Amino acid sequence: MAQSVVVQVGQCGNQVGCRFWDLALREHAAVNKKGIYDEALSSFFRNVDTRSGGDGPDIYKGKICSLKARVRQSIKALLIDMEEGVVNEILQGPLRDVFDSKQLITDVSGSGNNWAVGHKLYGYQYRENIVEKLRKAAEHCDCLQCFFIIHSMGGGTGSGLGTFVLNLLEDEFPEVYRFVTSVYPSGEDDVITSPYNTVLAMKELNEHADCVLPIENESLFDIVNKIHQMINSGKLGSTVKQNSLVTSSAGSAKTVQEKPFDAMNNIVANLLLNLTSSARFEGSLNMDLNEISMNLVPFPRLHYLVSSLTPLYTLADVNVPSRRLDQMFSDAFSREHQLIQADPKHSLYLACALLVRGNVQVSDLRRNIERLKPSLHFVSWNQEGWKTGLCSVPPVGHSHSLLSLANNTCVKPTFIELKDRFMKLYKKKAHLHHYLHIDGMEQSCFSEAILSLSDLIEEYNELDATKGLS
Structure with a gap:
């Protein structure tokens, strides 16, 4: 093991x-x-x-x-x-x-x-x-x-x-x-x-x-x-x-x-x-x-996976009727269930994993993937980019649960917003002295870091451009 x-x-x-x-x-x-x-x-x-x-x-x-x-x-x-x-x-x-x-x-x-x-x-x-x-x-x-x-x-x-x-x-x-x-x-x-x-x-x-x-x-x-x-x-x-x-x-x-x-x-x-x-x-x-x-x-640097979860609570903290199985799969691709502020359905998928728990059949997995596929945009070279897992033991208090992990360009706005917040401070050199007095810390560390983030955003831009999504 x-x-x-x-x-x-x-x-x-x-x-x-x-x-x-x-x-x-x-x-x-x-x-x-x-x-x-x-x-x-x-x-x-x-x-x-x-x-x-x-x-x-x-x-x-x-x-x-x-x-x-x-x-x-x-x-x-x-x-x-x-x-x-x-x-x-x-x-x-x-x-x-x-x-x-x-x-x-x-x-x-x-x-x-x-x-x-x-x-x-x-x-x-x-x-x-x-x-x-x-x-x-x-x-x-x-x-x-x-x-x-x-x-x-x-x-x-x-x-x-x-x-x-x-x-x-x-x-x-x-x-x-x-x-x-x-x-x-x-x-x-x-x-x-x-x-x-x-x-x-x-x-x-x-x-x-x-x-x-x-x-x-x-x-x-x-x-x-x-x-x-x-x-x-x-x-x-x-x-x-x-x-x-x-x-x-x-x-x-x-x-x-x-x-x-x-x-x-x-x-x-x-x-x-x-x-x-x-x-x-x-x-x-x-x-x-x-x-x-x-x-x-598929690409070493594009390793940021957007996670979504349904149900969002555990251990029967909340007594609610079980969501229908098909609804659970739909929820996993909705904005409300993403753990970052993102909308994967309207962005480009490189790949997607679905980890299901509970009394769910492989046929249920396949049927829901086929049902959802037409509404999702996958890169042309990985149209079948699905990975699935099925664990028989559900979370406490629930009949089933689903964790979706999506390699999706919808992470890009999060990184763009982060870059903007960084630049507002950095243009004014605000608070830099708190960092630069530490041994081994130089201003080049900041310029290299923002360049690395900018390059990452550009890689997502290039992918989005293949579908006119930039």
């Missing part, structure tokens, strides 16, 4: 990673009622009893709560943050028994929302420590398949140190695939230097990642608010369960608008839950993670 290593970097990366492990544990607990260690559990966890007695948190159903992130045969989690607050919260929360100190790298001062501090300063300061922990994690895998990096783009640690780790992975493990889940800031982000951080990080993603799943905070916020409004309006005849992450972090009276981040992180974790389902459960058409890169990335 192939294994992977998860690297969570920065506040956002660790919060999303924490949600992923939480959901994965809950999912396995729901499927494995007795909490018996089995092959499905062995894909992500090892059977280690860390307690002498007592039941763990209810959400982990007793015995499963004592399982640790796998050391010998599957995913190994490495938590990195230059502020220790979030990691300390994880270690004091319900997941405290999932991690140990050997999986943590923390500092106290943070990166000050500065890519250069994360990449140039902390990167070189912690290089040997990071490499050592990555090597140990890799040595504990029988068949290392890929690395997952989870980080944000707007701050300093996630963007700077996150992409530094990405470079290390290419140097140390050049043959192992690198999947990156990157959360992009909104235009109204309260970090004024986020356009600098994001563009500097983009250059590293362009050069060193195999697949990037870009996710926009703005889209996540819109999705959470939409779910909240639909629940309040009663349009779905839906109710929210107590302790639901759709409306609060811990069953409190706080609304989505007051504290949306837990629900937003839950959506990203749900994406990763679906992405890794084939590695954790049986299926008639399980998709190997490396197949995604091989089938969806």
Whole structure:
């Protein structure tokens, strides 16, 4: 069985990673009622009893709560943050028994929302420590398949140190695939230097990642608010369960608008839950993670995959009638279900993967692809550019789910808007001195980064021009 290593970097990366492990544990607990260690559990966890007695948190159903992130045969989690607050919260929360100190790298001062501090300063300061922990994690895998990096783009640690780790992975493990889940800031982000951080990080993603799943905070916020409004309006005849992450972090009276981040992180974790389902459960058409890169990335730099998800909530947080199967496929191609602000149906597809979970037949997959194909624009040389996966175990509380990963030129407006925000600051040389006083950081780093982004946009322009879509 192939294994992977998860690297969570920065506040956002660790919060999303924490949600992923939480959901994965809950999912396995729901499927494995007795909490018996089995092959499905062995894909992500090892059977280690860390307690002498007592039941763990209810959400982990007793015995499963004592399982640790796998050391010998599957995913190994490495938590990195230059502020220790979030990691300390994880270690004091319900997941405290999932991690140990050997999986943590923390500092106290943070990166000050500065890519250069994360990449140039902390990167070189912690290089040997990071490499050592990555090597140990890799040595504990029988068949290392890929690395997952989870980080944000707007701050300093996630963007700077996150992409530094990405470079290390290419140097140390050049043959192992690198999947990156990157959360992009909104235009109204309260970090004024986020356009600098994001563009500097983009250059590293362009050069060193195999697949990037870009996710926009703005889209996540819109999705959470939409779910909240639909629940309040009663349009779905839906109710929210107590302790639901759709409306609060811990069953409190706080609304989505007051504290949306837990629900937003839950959506990203749900994406990763679906992405890794084939590695954790049986299926008639399980998709190997490396197949995604091989089938969806025809050009090395055009490796940004637009993700959409249906349903958008997990673990029966919301009691709603199941969507009809055909409607689920239609939803996956609608604007409302994209995790970036994009409309793939009116842009050009290079390739598309559909990862389905639940009691769905291969014939249902093929029928819906044939139904949708006429409304989708594929490049002329890859008209049959579909990859499908089918896992038999659905998410908790749902009969089926669908994750769509599209290599589509609809990511271009996101990058154009990012470039515009960068240039507004850069033309005024605003805040540059905060970056240039860091050793190894020169102004050429900015010019090279914006050139890399401009070249990427131009590659998408050239593709769009083949269909008159530019």
